[in-house]
Amino acid sequence: MMQREIFNCDDRDLLLHLLATPTVGPLEASAADPPPQLWEAQRSYARAAAALGFQTVHHESPAPEVLARADVPRTVRNAAADPQFLAQQPSLVLRLGPELPREATVLFNVHLDTVAGLEPVAFHDGCFTGRGAIDAKGPAVALLAGIRDATRADPALGRDVGVLIQAVSGEEGGAMGTFGTRPLVESGFFGRLNLFCEPTGLQYLPRATASMTACVQVDGHGAIDDRPDAGHNATVLLGFLAQHIARELDPGHRPGRLCVAGIHTGDLHNRVYGNGKLLINLSYSTASEGAAAEAELLAAVNSGVEQFTATFADTREFARTAADASSITRVDWLKRGLPCLHSSAAWAEELLTNAGAARWPDSTPAFTCDAIWMAGVPDTYTAVLGPGTLDGNNAHAEGEYAELDELRRYASIVSSLLTGFADQHRRQFQKGKIR
Numbered sequence: 502m503m504q505r506e507i508f509n510c511d512d513r514d515l516l517l518h519l520l521a522t523p524t525v526g527p528l529e530a531s532a533a534d535p536p537p538q539l540w541e542a543q544r545s546y547a548r549a550a551a552a553l554g555f556q557t558v559h560h561e562s563p564a565p566e567v568l569a570r571a572d573v574p575r576t577v578r579n580a581a582a583d584p585q586f587l588a589q590q591p592s593l594v595l596r597l598g599p600e601l602p603r604e605a606t607v608l609f610n611v612h613l614d615t616v617a618g619l620e621p622v623a624f625h626d627g628c629f630t631g632r633g634a635i636d637a638k639g640p641a642v643a644l645l646a647g648i649r650d651a652t653r654a655d656p657a658l659g660r661d662v663g664v665l666i667q668a669v670s671g672e673e674g675g676a677m678g679t680f681g682t683r684p685l686v687e688s689g690f691f692g693r694l695n696l697f698c699e700p701t702g703l704q705y706l707p708r709a710t711a712s713m714t715a716c717v718q719v720d721g722h723g724a725i726d727d728r729p730d731a732g733h734n735a736t737v738l739l740g741f742l743a744q745h746i747a748r749e750l751d752p753g754h755r756p757g758r759l760c761v762a763g764i765h766t767g768d769l770h771n772r773v774y775g776n777g778k779l780l781i782n783l784s785y786s787t788a789s790e791g792a793a794a795e796a797e798l799l800a801a802v803n804s805g806v807e808q809f810t811a812t813f814a815d816t817r818e819f820a821r822t823a824a825d826a827s828s829i830t831r832v833d834w835l836k837r838g839l840p841c842l843h844s845s846a847a848w849a850e851e852l853l854t855n856a857g858a859a860r861w862p863d864s865t866p867a868f869t870c871d872a873i874w875m876a877g878v879p880d881t882y883t884a885v886l887g888p889g890t891l892d893g894n895n896a897h898a899e900g901e902y903a904e905l906d907e908l909r910r911y912a913s914i915v916s917s918l919l920t921g922f923a924d925q926h927r928r929q930f931q932k933g934k935i936r
Contacts, residue, residue, distance in 0.1 A: 647915025
């Protein structure tokens with residue numbers, strides 16, 4: 502008997518269609534990017550899921566009120582001043598079967614928004630190319646293929662065991678799921694087992710870091726190039742602080758990472774810029790680590806200002822900047838207070854292992870994704886699991902691709918995981934009836 506193809510021609514066509522549908526998130530988009538078509542992409546995905554029996558239970562743009570929180574990044578709140586920002590970023594929830602208790606439900610979360618920089622869409626020599634091929638339109642389609650295979654193997658799926666899919670916007674561009682995944686979780690769209698489809702090399706990762714972004718701001722007075730001493734030189738001050746912070750905060754003592762990011766004062770050669778900013782991004786794996794990193798950054802800025810003052814106090818061109826450095830320098834937090842995920846449950850990890858997913862090594866750092874919003878939700882287990890890797894498959898770079906064979910393997914893991922969950926639920930139910 503011929504073996505059934507788990508990822509078939511219809512799946513291939515759906516993925517190519519989704520790759521050809523531009524869904525660059527507005528926080529990522531440049532003037533060269535076409536308007537995002539997330540409504541259209543999600544409708545296409547919902548139609549494909551409907552063929553498997555899924556019903557659409559939610560397909561809306563988020564309400565502006567979801568951004569009225571301190572943990573929403575400043576960039577998101579600023580962008581949402583334009584009503585079109587949220588209007589063009591809906592999120593979709595699909596359900597297989599009736600609404601069932603949480604203990605009988607599995608959730609899969611996948612994002613259909615992408616980073617900027619459209620890539621040629623093609624399928625050639627067993628590889629899909631295009632923006633979103635691996636992050637995360639390829640996994641989204643393979644997910645449906647795996648669910649289809651599982652429902653053929655076990656009729657309990659969609660009857661005794663429910664399956665939810667969140668197909669969200671607002672994952673890329675630093676939105677951090679604040680208007681996509683988070684409101685859906687807070688509305689109760691999750692299960693006992695929750696899988697977030699991100700590239701992990703088919704290893705399940707029960708952790709997710711968060712990050713904070715600080716803007717070191719200099720607010721001084723500029724000057725002309727003929728009298729540079731008359732102004733505050735934000736370029737020299739911020740350049741000094743960038744090196745000082747890099748040296749002081751190199752996180753050899755903690756799991757998180759330090760990103761000394763953009764610095765900007767001006768573009769012209771014939772003036773002294775009195776205003777400027779330096780962006781610092783700090784990731785952390787626990788709330789206590791995040792609090793410590795925040796305190797360390799503030800201390801590094803203060804000590805850096807003190808050293809700058811001592812170094813440049815006796816110079817001709819920069820004495821005024823040195824004298825006023827402490828009064829014109831401040832730290833403004835653009836993003837902080839986000840949760841971190843740490844999940845653990847023997848029953849879930851046994852299911853994942855039996856389905857063919859290895860555990861992400863505890864010694865390997867995690868990364869940030871929307872799974873953070875499942876942190877602390879009781880009686881649940883959450884992990885990140887998907888094909889490919891962010892760096893190996895050029896997820897945020899030129900030449901993004903997904904291998905058909907790896908999408909098949911992911912679909913197979915999804916199928917085995919769902920049938921395993923259904924079997925586990927059936928055995929627990931029967932055990933309860935005997936009691």
